[in-house]
Amino acid sequence: MSVYLLRRLFQSLLVMLAMSVIVFVGVYAIGDPVEILISPDADQIERERAIKALGLDLPLWMQYLSFLGNALRGDLGRSFVFNEPALQLILQRMPATLELAFGAMFIALLIGLPLGLYAGLKPNSMGAKVVMTGSILGFSLPTFWVGLMLIMVFAVQLGWLPSTGRGTTVDVFGLRWSFLTWDGLRHLAMPALNLALFKISLVIRLTRAGVRETMLMDYVKFARAKGLSPARVTYVHVFKNILIPVVTVVGLELGSTIAFSVVTESVFAWPGMGKLIIDSINVLDRPVIVAYLMIIVLMFITINLLVDLAYSALDPRVRLENK
Amino acid sequence: MAQSPVVQSRSAYAAAAPAGAPTLEVRNLQTHFFTRAGVVKAVDGVSFTVGRGKVLGLVGESGSGKTVTGFSILGLVDAPGRVVGGEILFHGQNLASLREEEMRRLRGNRIAMIFQDPMMTLNPVLRVDTQMIETVQAHEKVSREVARQRARDTLGLVGIPSPDERLKSYPHQFSGGMRQRVAIAIALLHRPELIVADEPTTALDVTIQAQILAEVQKLCAETGTAMIWITHDLSVVAGLADDIAVMYAGKVVERGPVSEVLDTPLHPYTEGLIGSVPSRNKRGEPLRQIPGMTPSLLSLPQGCAFQSRCPKAADICHQTPSLERLLPERDARCFRPHLPEAAA
Amino acid sequence: MSATTAPVPTPVVVQPPKVETPFRRMASEFCESKTAVVGLVIFAIIVLIAVFAPLITPQNPYDLAQLDIMDGRMEPGTVGGAGFTYWLGTDDQGRDMLSGIMYGLRISLLVGAGSAIIACAFGASLGLLAAYAGKRTDTVIMRLVDLQLSFPSILAALMILAFLGKGVFNVVLALVIVEWAYYARTVRGTALVERRREYIEAAQCLALPTHRVIFRHLLPNCLPPLIVVGTMQIARAIALEATLSFLGLGVPITEPSLGLLISNGYEYMLSGKYWISFYPGIALLVTIVSINLVGDQLRDVLNPRLKK
Numbered sequence: 001m002s003v004y005l006l007r008r009l010f011q012s013l014l015v016m017l018a019m020s021v022i023v024f025v026g027v028y029a030i031g032d033p034v035e036i037l038i039s040p041d042a043d044q045i046e047r048e049r050a051i052k053a054l055g056l057d058l059p060l061w062m063q064y065l066s067f068l069g070n071a072l073r074g075d076l077g078r079s080f081v082f083n084e085p086a087l088q089l090i091l092q093r094m095p096a097t098l099e100l101a102f103g104a105m106f107i108a109l110l111i112g113l114p115l116g117l118y119a120g121l122k123p124n125s126m127g128a129k130v131v132m133t134g135s136i137l138g139f140s141l142p143t144f145w146v147g148l149m150l151i152m153v154f155a156v157q158l159g160w161l162p163s164t165g166r167g168t169t170v171d172v173f174g175l176r177w178s179f180l181t182w183d184g185l186r187h188l189a190m191p192a193l194n195l196a197l198f199k200i201s202l203v204i205r206l207t208r209a210g211v212r213e214t215m216l217m218d219y220v221k222f223a224r225a226k227g228l229s230p231a232r233v234t235y236v237h238v239f240k241n242i243l244i245p246v247v248t249v250v251g252l253e254l255g256s257t258i259a260f261s262v263v264t265e266s267v268f269a270w271p272g273m274g275k276l277i278i279d280s281i282n283v284l285d286r287p288v289i290v291a292y293l294m295i296i297v298l299m300f301i302t303i304n305l306l307v308d309l310a311y312s313a314l315d316p317r318v319r320l321e322n323k
Numbered sequence: 324m325a326q327s328p329v330v331q332s333r334s335a336y337a338a339a340a341p342a343g344a345p346t347l348e349v350r351n352l353q354t355h356f357f358t359r360a361g362v363v364k365a366v367d368g369v370s371f372t373v374g375r376g377k378v379l380g381l382v383g384e385s386g387s388g389k390t391v392t393g394f395s396i397l398g399l400v401d402a403p404g405r406v407v408g409g410e411i412l413f414h415g416q417n418l419a420s421l422r423e424e425e426m427r428r429l430r431g432n433r434i435a436m437i438f439q440d441p442m443m444t445l446n447p448v449l450r451v452d453t454q455m456i457e458t459v460q461a462h463e464k465v466s467r468e469v470a471r472q473r474a475r476d477t478l479g480l481v482g483i484p485s486p487d488e489r490l491k492s493y494p495h496q497f498s499g500g501m502r503q504r505v506a507i508a509i510a511l512l513h514r515p516e517l518i519v520a521d522e523p524t525t526a527l528d529v530t531i532q533a534q535i536l537a538e539v540q541k542l543c544a545e546t547g548t549a550m551i552w553i554t555h556d557l558s559v560v561a562g563l564a565d566d567i568a569v570m571y572a573g574k575v576v577e578r579g580p581v582s583e584v585l586d587t588p589l590h591p592y593t594e595g596l597i598g599s600v601p602s603r604n605k606r607g608e609p610l611r612q613i614p615g616m617t618p619s620l621l622s623l624p625q626g627c628a629f630q631s632r633c634p635k636a637a638d639i640c641h642q643t644p645s646l647e648r649l650l651p652e653r654d655a656r657c658f659r660p661h662l663p664e665a666a667a
Numbered sequence: 668m669s670a671t672t673a674p675v676p677t678p679v680v681v682q683p684p685k686v687e688t689p690f691r692r693m694a695s696e697f698c699e700s701k702t703a704v705v706g707l708v709i710f711a712i713i714v715l716i717a718v719f720a721p722l723i724t725p726q727n728p729y730d731l732a733q734l735d736i737m738d739g740r741m742e743p744g745t746v747g748g749a750g751f752t753y754w755l756g757t758d759d760q761g762r763d764m765l766s767g768i769m770y771g772l773r774i775s776l777l778v779g780a781g782s783a784i785i786a787c788a789f790g791a792s793l794g795l796l797a798a799y800a801g802k803r804t805d806t807v808i809m810r811l812v813d814l815q816l817s818f819p820s821i822l823a824a825l826m827i828l829a830f831l832g833k834g835v836f837n838v839v840l841a842l843v844i845v846e847w848a849y850y851a852r853t854v855r856g857t858a859l860v861e862r863r864r865e866y867i868e869a870a871q872c873l874a875l876p877t878h879r880v881i882f883r884h885l886l887p888n889c890l891p892p893l894i895v896v897g898t899m900q901i902a903r904a905i906a907l908e909a910t911l912s913f914l915g916l917g918v919p920i921t922e923p924s925l926g927l928l929i930s931n932g933y934e935y936m937l938s939g940k941y942w943i944s945f946y947p948g949i950a951l952l953v954t955i956v957s958i959n960l961v962g963d964q965l966r967d968v969l970n971p972r973l974k975k
Contacts, residue, residue, distance in 0.1 A: 140955035296822065
């Protein structure tokens, strides 16, 4: 177990390192922040002072090394635009994004699992066909457009829900959360549903496919031959086998949900990391872009590790030896 | 043809059945699959009886409908297949006409089944105790503790050492033979009156197979459990079964007491099957084989399904033969049976 | 006693057996789902519209000389200054939405299909190479694939466009970089199974050149999953391009794709002028849905695990 963990941690570190090089080179080698940051009217001396202040005159590898050294001390540079530590900027906005992502995953499982189970158990029923066509729709609907349509219907036409922002927030452990107030929940509802749309379809399809394959297994037939009630066969024998792939994928999807929140956050002006990164890309605020990417990669690696562990806990066949 | 009036009663069937009646009597069972390509008559005229404590060997090649027959008895035929004709009389009660919930109460309780591949029959994500206790509790209102006790005892019965520890294991921690023992233990939990065993030893080593056969035989004799042993292996049947029913292309083509059928087969197919078993006293001789292939169930020839492979086929074989009593206790579905000189 | 049934053999009507080629079987299985057939028909119509857009649109929406700013933001069904009816209204620059959508489809399909084909060629080759060469080559390629796949498509594309700037070519490039790994993984997975089959051994025993074994023997047997993934990836690429354009990182504003048209309508939607965003979205939706319907049925038809 510990050997396995150590090896996984080492692999993760390597990926982090590789990503830091890719990101750094990508961001710093291409595009010129000087053009954006320094007023075109500025004279040569002003420009050079600014370049020196930002450390842009050093060779790329030196810039990278100092970046890496600083990163290890938790310093990912200061935003050119906000003149604040980039890491702090992102961490400030992280709760909003996490809140949105977890809300979306919760909605996805809440809606997706029952529908997928139903579609898998009665594949030829009318209802199943409606569910499956709906899930294709969920895959096909471009997130941003659905977001716009949600705003049009629920905010502009009906006026039920607010279209932008987080609403009233509550401070818990020094972080601001929306989901603890009614107003915050009202603000959260549309963006979370919007972000969940794709995941709902995914969960439906995974569950359905899992049910259909599991139903063909001998052990399901054997369970029926034992005289178990259909409910027990479905909810214990079939469902427990399906939970493994669904949990794995949903867990892995947390990362991509956080990533895709850039679109939803842009549509609903949700003040999270995603909105920050789009703004930063548009003004080439490199430290923020780099910091955001490093944080995202770190999150992904952590999520992958956690999913692996959850997977081994659920499936005894892959349970790690000598624990 | 024996066509005794059937005693049919929905309730208290065991009491209503005449004394000495067979545990199971299958009459002209037909199970068809309605597929895209056409109707597949997987089982199309299967009849046999199994008495208390007796073992019936149901023999045939793959695709002859043995397994589907087994599933039909337990009411486990999945769409697009269904039982379309015939009767499955369990103590005189027709299982084919039972509602699903009534059938469920019989399954695993009074009629149990053992599957072919022990690697696939136990749910990989559930512990053995879970899978055994749920079987007990599906049919009897007993506490978990009592159910666990029963599970442990039954595991001991089928020869699993230290059953207490093994109960807490997952199926993948068992070997194939051990898994099959667990599956057999699950089948035995409620002391069923009938066990349908679908090639339960085919996937196992020969030595393990022999052990399991011996134990199963002992259990049947002790508990009076009737058993249908589905197999393609005549040598297994020879040592185990009392009676034998040979299936070909969905039909029983020959049935009778096992020693008589194996000694003097009536149907050319049975003869061919016996001829293709390697044996010590035929060493050196080339093995005989049945020429040709099992016909597709979608395009069976008119008349006898075996005619294209039969050495004795004649014009009359283009007509459809029926299962006839040719000798005492011996039936065959053939126009040109191989009748022993003296008996004929 | 024995000859009791069927004394007169009835003449059997001999039907000429239908030759069942794999393709014909798949085609007939595909047609079993009416939704899939409808999807295929709709997709064909969309492709035709996109190809012949210049011939059937009343206006060239990219020709600024034809646009009349006085016709801006007109409601659907209004007759404009140019004398024809704006059935789907106009955007803020007086662009006929119907024409804009038809031209936008061209870009969306071009970008989607183009990137899918390039990514497929690139990814499939690497996947085959990984499976066939094995060992270190395999490890290197698959680590790259893992790295790529662990990174959500939207982010990777955003970054690449942030580095490279806007433009159709850069969008295609970004989509290829985002997508190749899916093809590589799919092909490698199938090829690893297939290359252990006897026919590959047979081909190798005949001392056929390696490229021939790979492309003539291995590749055709890896095609079914590749086709399924490819279909789905075209839909994904179209959606991703639209998203990028919506975020302002996609195609240039002078030649709007569907995503950009929707983006243009964003600010007017809050004042009730829904059509600028609504109709391009519908066009986008119908395109993606029709492709996904086809892909979905293809997956069922080509998946051997679900065969009865």
